[in-house]
Amino acid sequence: MHLTDIREKLADRPDLTRHLAQVKEQMATCIQCGTCSGSCPNAGFMDMTPRRMWRAVLADRLDLVFSSQTFMLCASCYVCTLRCPRGLPLTDAMAALKQVAFALDLDRFKRSTRFYRAFMDNIRQYGRVRETELMARYFLAVKDPRVPMSYTGMGIKLMAKHKLHPHFPTLGPGRLGPLFERATQQQEQ
Amino acid sequence: MTDQIGRTLVIGGGISGIRASLDLAQSGFQVLLLEQSDRVGGLLSQLDTQFPTSTCGMCRMLPMMDRDHGDPQCLRRGLAHDNIEICVSTDLISLTGEPGNFTVSFIDQTDGGRQECPVLVVDDEKIVRDSMKEWLMEEGYPVQTAASAAKALELLETGDFKAMLTDIKMPGMDGVTLLTRAREIQPDLAVVMMTAYAAVDTAVEAMKQGALDYLVKPFDPDAVLLMVDRIYKDAVAKNARTDTVDAVILATGATFFHPDQGINAYGYGRIPGVVTNLEFERMLSHAGPGGMDLTHPVTGRPVTRIAWFQCVGSRDIQTGTPFCSSTCCMIAVKQSLLAKTMYPQVTEACVFYMDLRTWGKASDAYARQAETAGVRFVRARVHSLAPGSKETDGAIPVVWMDPSGERNQSLFDLVVLAPGQHPDAFLTGFVKDQELAADDWGFVRPEPFLPAHTSRPGIFACGSATGPKDIHDSVTGATAAALSAMQVMAGAGRHLVQNSEPAESPDQQAAGISLFPGALVIGGGIAGMTAALAIADQGFEVDLVEKTDQLGGNLVWLQNGIQGADDFLEQQMAAVQAHDRIRVHTRTCVAETTGRPGRWVTRLTPVADAGKITDAQILEQESGPSPEDRSARQSAGVPVRHGVVVLAVGGAEAGSDTDGLDQKSGIYTQQQFQLLLDGNDIDSGSPLQVALFQCHGSREPGREYCSRVCCPRSLDQALRLKTLNPDTRVVIFYRDMMTPGLTEADYTEARKKGVVFVPYEPGNAPNLAADDTGCQVTWTDPILGRAMEMDADYVVLAKGIRSSLSKDLARMFGADVDGSGFFDQADIKWRPVEAMDPRVLACGICLEPGSLALTLASARAAAAKAVSLLGRQTFFPGQDTARVRSAFCSLCQICIDACPFNARFIDPETRTLKVDPLACQGCGICAAACPSGAAVVAGRSLAPMMKTIHAALNTPL
């Protein structure tokens, strides 16, 4: 991902540009102490620790930011937010980066984006997750036969332990629709 | 007549309070010292050692002259002075009045203290009851709780209460009904209603029915305490003692953050081995719980690995503390160094810090000393701690990320936390009662250019009551506050205690000795002028010597950058010129001095190279006071007789180093850049690229100290650049940002405005490549691990301050300069503005680098010392002073070098060795050094001394 590419993509999305500027402003008083990185339970799996992520945000290195999976790996556990001596809204900032990455529909995050979307659609439809259907929709969405293959082993294990239920009672379709619409509306404001 | 003797109330018996009291007492004023706890000495009684001496040294605050009026004992054990009335375990009840006439009432806790004010807390929520009980018990109030109104009534029937705090909404009987019923039982019971915000109306209604006041939930401990304190004070007011004083010095210090408050991520009180730095100080102390051994407080096993965690409850928004506590970094440096050097068993001493705040003239070298001794300094903040386990053999695992994102883990036996300084409940109450101006965090805000003045005339403040302070700044500030109190007392026409002759005078040497009643102030900058004015205002003659043809020193170029400084400078200059007790000698320097200390005769001479002074400056000078006036004042050549000397020769920005960088285009020193900013000579119509480069040539061999002013100044410059054009890119390269105390707020502000901060270590400083078009700066960002660059329009080098004090000048008066060229004070902490000989004083930046506020404080402190010496008609030397048996003396002069107080000299007239009885402290070093047995100390003859030594060493005579 190059800085010019990402700038190009952002050029016709003033809303996202504003969103990113907000993240930068929120993070301005970061003192790079590394408390967030130290506290993050997922830091070991991240290609860039939270502290480095904030540094990149502050240095306007969006190329570094969106070449990283870090914010996708954020589990929203809020530990970093609780520990940051500057009281910065780190988890929210991670979420904001996630949203921007979604909206830009960057290739790098296709799989995550598809997964989240399938997950939310699933919820909207049933009011809870129906794992089997979720995975099926996800596999359809990524359009890559290697992906379902990679889950076969896990699927069999889960089946064996009766953790996957192909038929699950429906809670009635459409109940959560208005809630989702409201949330989308609020987000757009 | 006693009622005409000046008397000052000092509130708080910590270091600042003791210092201010001693200064006033030595000057001959009376002091009433009130202390809430049961002893004086404050926090320092618990600290065995201080940096940089690694000893205590507190007794060095005791008077050097007139020693016999104070009790020359260890100050950590107590304080005694004829002129100080000390009231410990005392609560201040009220303070009213004006300068020259304050009425104070206070009560001894032992007859009618808080024990006499039992409190009843009524609430159906257990958590509220328990926390209120804890807060109030900690302050010494007896507390009982009741879960319901019925239970409360039961307790009221049987017990006597002064105050009741009750919830309004409770199951069963509500708080308002309880109020009415309770007052039937105890009519004089003070009742405070506690209510949620929504029910404030009911609370107000309750006040109509006799409730004293109400508290809105959720409340903080301070609000509750203030309320109960008010009830307590009203209840005991009739038993209180009332007195009158002329001035008030507030020296209450600060309290420490309790690390177990809030989220307590470090598990203080929960994880064995997590202690505060004060607790660790006691463990280090040989008189502490562990004796000579350093052992784990729980397991009792020897401690070998220790970690220090900085900024606990400081620089932390999550604990409501956006400021730095100023002292904890140096405490950690000291403790780690001591642990590493005193206990060979300590294999790992590791300090985790964000910025190591080693500001001031001796701190940085001390930190390097610790590093050399093997202390590890890690720039990282640890997020939280978990207790040790079986695998770690009980040791606490500490996990941190280094800048590159690498995860590290080490095991430690002890983790020492550095809790921050916070304003305490007393201060909060006092500020409120007296309506003092305070900052956002509750510290008293000093008046501009008057470091010890609060917004209320006659009430002065010093120490941590005005923001987190270290010992050095507290002691200086306390002496400055003493001066302010002296000025009030002098203004009210008060007298001094008559100086009495010691009861027994051993021989004729004890006859009174007087100093020449004038002061020589060398240096006409703001420090010199401030000192001169203060001394002259107290009625003494002052000769003010300035080598250039203009007064004002560095403030002349600094004035535009500091709000209000221009008017202040103008006022001070006019006041100095117009003062009939000050003779100003410009373009003059000191030629030589004769006479003995305290009776100096100093000859002044015009400065030879007038070439340096520009025509413009002369013109400016000529438009000043009338010519006759000036010639009358400039009586050069006439010797000046003076009893004290104040060295205030100032300093300058450290000059260009051998790299010659500052000569290149686009590269400026901080001062040069400041002048550009002040002169509006920076065109920031289009966004600029500016690099500010801290510690350029400072804190490294050659200039091993931190100048303390350049970091705050760079922040100021960065903020100004951002105000001029928010799109200007400002990068600050720093080693540690030195923003102690409340200046931390500027640091945060700069970040908020988008200033980029890049830390560097000596050895990988950013690279500057300058050519005609500008300067390219390249560096590696330590967090991103990437090469960065910037084509800077301006590169600003923070070069720090050097002193202008020459060895020759200092030595002329028997003082000296230290390794860095600053005035060598008798003790950096305890006697910060004087030489070994207390008649030689120094202030301003030839004493130490510092801000304008610090310069003014040291100048006023030096003036206080001068006034206190000059004010005494006669001094009576201490009883134990050295003598010379001239018949035995071979004039070898070994004793002259040996005496640390410069008390021995050869009398040119008689060619015999003499002792200055005022300077002599009776230490006896001369007696030990003299090869001929000619040096002796009165009352310490050889035979008994030797006997004592042999007895102590258990050797035969």
Ligand code: SF4
């Ligand atoms: S914990 Fe907060 S201040 Fe520290 S590096 Fe992370 S975001 Fe910055």
Ligand code: SF4
């Ligand atoms: S909220 Fe996200 S970034 Fe923060 S600690 Fe949890 S997983 Fe890490």
Ligand code: SF4
């Ligand atoms: S002195 Fe300041 S920087 Fe150092 S530990 Fe204390 S609060 Fe933190």
Ligand code: SF4
């Ligand atoms: S730039 Fe100046 S104030 Fe800052 S750390 Fe260096 S010497 Fe100290």
Ligand code: SF4
């Ligand atoms: S060395 Fe001798 S003269 Fe000097 S202070 Fe000590 S006792 Fe007095």
